[in-house]
Amino acid sequence: MAATKARGLRRTGVVLAALIALTAVVGCGSDSDEPAKASSRPGERPSKADSTKQPEPTPSVSAADGRDITACADGNCEIAVSEPVKIPFKGPRGPATLSITEVGPHSIAYTVKSGSGQSKGSASGSGQGCITVLRSNGSGNSCGGLGDAGRPRPQSDAVVIQAAAGEDGTAVLQLVSD
Numbered sequence: 678m679a680a681t682k683a684r685g686l687r688r689t690g691v692v693l694a695a696l697i698a699l700t701a702v703v704g705c706g707s708d709s710d711e712p713a714k715a716s717s718r719p720g721e722r723p724s725k726a727d728s729t730k731q732p733e734p735t736p737s738v739s740a741a742d743g744r745d746i747t748a749c750a751d752g753n754c755e756i757a758v759s760e761p762v763k764i765p766f767k768g769p770r771g772p773a774t775l776s777i778t779e780v781g782p783h784s785i786a787y788t789v790k791s792g793s794g795q796s797k798g799s800a801s802g803s804g805q806g807c808i809t810v811l812r813s814n815g816s817g818n819s820c821g822g823l824g825d826a827g828r829p830r831p832q833s834d835a836v837v838i839q840a841a842a843g844e845d846g847t848a849v850l851q852l853v854s855d
């Protein structure tokens with residue numbers, strides 16, 4: 678089973694280094710035929726301190742603004758997220774919030790709130806994502822395959838939000854306003 682996982686890890690390309698590092702931390706899988714060496718004696722459970730200190734995996738995607746949600750305050754940013762988060766930004770009618778409610782391998786779900794209105798989007802599967810156009814008089818969503826969509830184009834009196842699900846559980850969010 679470890680050999681099958683190792684072969685699968687070799688195919689992941691960009692996330693290989695992150696997965697190997699994570700695998701080494703949790704003690705699963707190996708490229709070697711030798712048994713994994715542990716710092717504790719056989720049958721001994723790792724200490725609580727050892728089990729709670731796991732490094733955050735490096736995302737397979739890069740974003741212009743990294744993970745800095747404050748970069749979105751003006752309605753223009755490109756960030757990577759790997760956990761639920763609330764992102765305040767300037768919408769066409771004033772303050773708005775993009776709430777990422779779920780993010781995982783090949784999946785993303787979110788809610789956009791502006792004034793008394795809200796819009797929801799979700800997608801799951803390889804290459805899937807959503808685009809929401811938030812206007813002063815309402816919003817609209819489109820979810821499905823993004824392909825090579827690239828950065829969304831600005832639209833007059835609107836904030837365009839594109840959320841692309843990633844294979845490693847990291848999604849790239851792009852907010853574009855005029």
